[in-house]
Amino acid sequence: MIIAILSGFIVASMVPILSKLIKGKGSILLPFLPLGLFAYFISFIPKVSNGIAVDRFYSWVPSFGIDLSFRLDGLSMLFALLITGIGTLVFFYTFSYLKGHPYLDRFYGYLSMFMASMLGLVLSDNIITLFIFWELTSISSFFLIGFNNDDPNSRKSALLALSITGLGGLFLLAGVLLLGTSGGTYSIQDLLSQSEALKSSANYNWIIFLLFIAAFTKSAQFPFHFWLPGAMKAPTPVSTYLHSATMVKAGIYLLARFTPVLGGTPEWNNTLIIVGAVTMTYAAIHALFRLDMKGILAYSTISALGILVFLIGLGTEQALLAAGVFILVHALYKATLFLVTGIVDHETGTRDVSVLSGLRKVMMPVAIAAFLAALSNAGAPPFFGFIGKDLIYEATLYLGDWAYVLTGAAIVTNVCLLFAGLLAGYKPFVGALPTQFEKVHLPHPTMWAPPLILAGLGLLFGLIPSLIEKSIIQPVFTSLVNNETVIHIKLWHGFNIVLGLSLLTLTLGAMLYWKLKPSENLMSKTLRFEVISPKSLVEKFRSLFIGLAQFWTGFFQNGYLRNYVITILGFLTLLLGYRLYQGVNLYIDFASLTDLTIYEVIVVIIMAVSIIFTVFSKSRLVAVASLGVIGYAICLIFLFYSAPDLAMTQFSIDTLTVILFVLVIYNLPKYKTFSSIGVRIRDGVLSIFFGTLIAILTLEVLSEPLNRETSIFYAESAYLLAKGKNVVNVILVDFRGFDTMVEITVLVIAAIGVFSLLKLRLKSIEKE
Amino acid sequence: MKTIIFKTASTYLLPLLVLFSIFILLRGHYLPGGGFVGGLIASIAFVIHSFANGIDQTKSIIKFHPGFLMPIGLAIALVSGAAPLLIGESFMTGLWFEEPLSVIGMVGSALFFDTGVYLVVIGVTLTIIFTISETI
Numbered sequence: 001m002i003i004a005i006l007s008g009f010i011v012a013s014m015v016p017i018l019s020k021l022i023k024g025k026g027s028i029l030l031p032f033l034p035l036g037l038f039a040y041f042i043s044f045i046p047k048v049s050n051g052i053a054v055d056r057f058y059s060w061v062p063s064f065g066i067d068l069s070f071r072l073d074g075l076s077m078l079f080a081l082l083i084t085g086i087g088t089l090v091f092f093y094t095f096s097y098l099k100g101h102p103y104l105d106r107f108y109g110y111l112s113m114f115m116a117s118m119l120g121l122v123l124s125d126n127i128i129t130l131f132i133f134w135e136l137t138s139i140s141s142f143f144l145i146g147f148n149n150d151d152p153n154s155r156k157s158a159l160l161a162l163s164i165t166g167l168g169g170l171f172l173l174a175g176v177l178l179l180g181t182s183g184g185t186y187s188i189q190d191l192l193s194q195s196e197a198l199k200s201s202a203n204y205n206w207i208i209f210l211l212f213i214a215a216f217t218k219s220a221q222f223p224f225h226f227w228l229p230g231a232m233k234a235p236t237p238v239s240t241y242l243h244s245a246t247m248v249k250a251g252i253y254l255l256a257r258f259t260p261v262l263g264g265t266p267e268w269n270n271t272l273i274i275v276g277a278v279t280m281t282y283a284a285i286h287a288l289f290r291l292d293m294k295g296i297l298a299y300s301t302i303s304a305l306g307i308l309v310f311l312i313g314l315g316t317e318q319a320l321l322a323a324g325v326f327i328l329v330h331a332l333y334k335a336t337l338f339l340v341t342g343i344v345d346h347e348t349g350t351r352d353v354s355v356l357s358g359l360r361k362v363m364m365p366v367a368i369a370a371f372l373a374a375l376s377n378a379g380a381p382p383f384f385g386f387i388g389k390d391l392i393y394e395a396t397l398y399l400g401d402w403a404y405v406l407t408g409a410a411i412v413t414n415v416c417l418l419f420a421g422l423l424a425g426y427k428p429f430v431g432a433l434p435t436q437f438e439k440v441h442l443p444h445p446t447m448w449a450p451p452l453i454l455a456g457l458g459l460l461f462g463l464i465p466s467l468i469e470k471s472i473i474q475p476v477f478t479s480l481v482n483n484e485t486v487i488h489i490k491l492w493h494g495f496n497i498v499l500g501l502s503l504l505t506l507t508l509g510a511m512l513y514w515k516l517k518p519s520e521n522l523m524s525k526t527l528r529f530e531v532i533s534p535k536s537l538v539e540k541f542r543s544l545f546i547g548l549a550q551f552w553t554g555f556f557q558n559g560y561l562r563n564y565v566i567t568i569l570g571f572l573t574l575l576l577g578y579r580l581y582q583g584v585n586l587y588i589d590f591a592s593l594t595d596l597t598i599y600e601v602i603v604v605i606i607m608a609v610s611i612i613f614t615v616f617s618k619s620r621l622v623a624v625a626s627l628g629v630i631g632y633a634i635c636l637i638f639l640f641y642s643a644p645d646l647a648m649t650q651f652s653i654d655t656l657t658v659i660l661f662v663l664v665i666y667n668l669p670k671y672k673t674f675s676s677i678g679v680r681i682r683d684g685v686l687s688i689f690f691g692t693l694i695a696i697l698t699l700e701v702l703s704e705p706l707n708r709e710t711s712i713f714y715a716e717s718a719y720l721l722a723k724g725k726n727v728v729n730v731i732l733v734d735f736r737g738f739d740t741m742v743e744i745t746v747l748v749i750a751a752i753g754v755f756s757l758l759k760l761r762l763k764s765i766e767k768e
Numbered sequence: 769m770k771t772i773i774f775k776t777a778s779t780y781l782l783p784l785l786v787l788f789s790i791f792i793l794l795r796g797h798y799l800p801g802g803g804f805v806g807g808l809i810a811s812i813a814f815v816i817h818s819f820a821n822g823i824d825q826t827k828s829i830i831k832f833h834p835g836f837l838m839p840i841g842l843a844i845a846l847v848s849g850a851a852p853l854l855i856g857e858s859f860m861t862g863l864w865f866e867e868p869l870s871v872i873g874m875v876g877s878a879l880f881f882d883t884g885v886y887l888v889v890i891g892v893t894l895t896i897i898f899t900i901s902e903t904i
Binding site (some may be wrong): 200357644647648649652653655656659660663664685706722723724725726728729730731737738740741744745747748750751752754755759761 | 788792796798799800801802804805808809811812813815819835838839841842845846847850855859860862864874878879884887888889891892893895896899900901903904
């Protein structure tokens with residue numbers, strides 16, 4: 001199974017090598033990758049439908065409990081089949097859709113990468129790997145949305161989608177870590193047995209909050225929905241595959257997967273019901289006012305995702321069954337409609353529904369696919385959509401107190417969705433054919449066959465639900481409710497209230513379609529509310545944030561070395577001052593100190609005089625020279641206290657530093673006063689404060705009891721272990737040799753830095 | 769600073785100081801000294817020479833860019849550290865010859881390591897100083 005999942009990544013990484021082949025005739029070979037995977041997963045159906053999950057385990061980082069453990073159960077099976085099945089059709093479709101595109105190889109690479117990540121996501125049993133694959137889908141989605149990377153809108157949408165889904169990814173990481181630590185395991189299977197403990201744990205609210213944010217961002221739930229319409233900038237195969245059929249359902253998958261583990265509490269159910277209901281009605285109403293076919297479909301997708309969240313939130317067996325069926329229903333008709341949109345766009349050059357009409361005369365097979373999908377979407381019998389809609393109404397009707405409100409919301413949503421489906425799947429194909437579209441012709445069969453197959457399946461599953469009842473839907477249901485209940489799905493339930501509601505929906509939808517004609521006028525009316533939409537709020541927040549960041553960076557990173565020094569010293573002074581304010585442990589035992597010698601007094605006097613010279617001198621050279629004198633005086637102090645090695649090094653370093661200073665300063669213009677008196681006083685005060693604090697700190701060290709353990713160890717073992725008598729040198733080259741090694745490497749890097757900075761700058765100046 | 773006295777002195781100082789720096793390097797394991805100080809002293813020798821005679825003169829004495837000393841030194845330090853791996857000891861184990869060599873004294877991997885440090889320090893110091901004085 002790991003090979004099946006990784007094959008997509010392998011193909012993606014081979015793309016740069018095989019680029020010529022893919023751009024030429026080889027691209028027809030690529031769709032056979034998802035096709036093979038589809039067949040591979042189909043072969044597990046007998047096993048899975050008998051309730052046996054397929055487990056594969058590969059150890060990865062066992063010390064952290066992270067393993068590549070995969071589990072194929074009913075829910076994973078449904079998603080795996082959708083991913084590979086629709087993947088196959090999309091791969092074929094792309095073959096014609098992007099034929100001759102200069103970046104076709106890249107596109108297939110991203111697509112394969114996405115497919116593999118998505119498969120990994122739905123098959124992972126380990127929640128850490130689930131998170132990794134989750135992030136990979138976000139990343140591949142980013143590349144695919146921004147595929148037309150010379151279009152600024154496309155780049156902006158890609159970035160928006162990445163930031164929203166990436167934000168969700170962070171929440172997911174926090175969520176799974178919390179879940180893992182609370183449950184004591186990272187395996188979903190093992191967490192299942194911890195369900196009760198988790199629900200009563202103190203972290204429960206945090207866990208579901210974090211998972212919800214992750215799921216809502218990924219599955220475009222209100223108020224995070226706005227990235228999805230933008231994501232429609234991607235080529236149509238991407239919209240079909242990622243943004244309607246698979247990736248956006250990852251959030252749904254997450255919620256469904258954790259329903260048996262975490263679901264069933266009021267917090268879980270009510271949050272999902274409210275968010276799902278708001279999303280489905282809000283988006284469905286939005287879909288009414290769009291002109292762009294893709295825009296209509298985007299909003300109707302958001303609405304459908306809302307329905308799924310809503311159903312999972314209801315949490316009854318009836319609702320979960322409806323959710324399982326609706327995932328499949330929606331994938332079939334929505335993918336079809338997207339593919340059809342792609343064909344219309346590809347052949348006519350427009351997606352504006354107020355312009356398009358009569359296209360059935362020039363592309364009959366496409367029109368058939370679109371009609372079938374629109375009808376399945378409408379929930380007309382005998383389509384699969386009818387079964388889906390029935391199940392939804394059944395789920396909402398028997399809820400007790402809130403049944404009326406929730407059913408009402410479901411009806412409003414379904415009516416709007418029906419309208420949207422007709423707008424995208426029916427309107428462009430009926431009526432008179434405008435003259436500008438007369439030359440339009442039917443595309444290559446690899447383009448019109450995929451939507452036809454999908455739409456056909458929507459009809460087939462409706463007519464013969466037994467095809468998938470036992471093999472696919474039952475295992476999905478079992479893994480959702482985690483018990484042995486046997487389900488039956490059928491087309492005809494007899495005359496009852498549910499049928500009545502279905503008919504009501506159909507009638508209302510048809511009336512709405514009759515009455516409401518999409519136009520620029522209507523759309524512009526809704527645009528007025530754009531100001532308070534989550535999208536524009538996020539954009540305002542973003543520009544505010546960028547402004548703040550610019551101010552902040554400009555304030556601190558202004559490039560003036562003196563300001564950096566002031567910031568560092570000022571901060572340290574505050575910190576040390578606060579620390580000393582809290583209590584100074586200053587006790588100097590004068591008796592234990594040695595007497596002052598005349599040399600020491602002289603050296604200190606020399607230092608003091610040099611400091612005054614350095615600060616007040618009018619000439620830079622004098623200042624540098626007196627700085628050097630201070631250094632040499634320190635050398636002498638080292639020497640007095642028997643540290644000849646330190647003294648030697650200090651001496652040479654000081655010599656070199658003075659030389660360097662002279663080299664630089666010699667070329668500067670004559671002494672000028674760059675700073676005002678005020679600034680100098682400020683700097684002086686700060687220096688005095690800092691110096692005083694350091695002095696106090698040094699004195700404080702004296703009162704600490706001396707620990708000589710380390711120095712005794714080195715003094716004793718220097719000769720025994722390292723055959724050296726100079727302890728300092730032995731430490732440098734032997735005991736701490738590795739440190740020295742790294743230090744000289746750092747020195748080399750610094751030298752290379754100086755060299756390249758100065759020499760390269762010189763070269764660019766020479767060029768000018 | 770091209771005075772005749774300084775110039776004449778520097779021609780004698782250069783070999784003397786370099787010799788002295790090698791002396792400091794070799795005695796480092798037993799007496800004050802070592803690769804780091806030795807390297808600094810050698811650099812000072814070259815810097816004094818360049819002050820008196822100009823950088824081009826010094827460069828013509830060294831014959832190659834001092835920057836090349838950096839990788840050579842690093843390589844020597846690395847090899848001396850990795851050599852014990854060959855006989856199954858862990859990285860940077862001190863290895864010593866049985867008998868002391870004449871003049872140099874005891875020779876061991878630490879001496880090679882120190883030599884590496886010595887070369888790197890010369891390379892780094894001269895590269896930085898030469899670059900700055902050439903460009904500014």
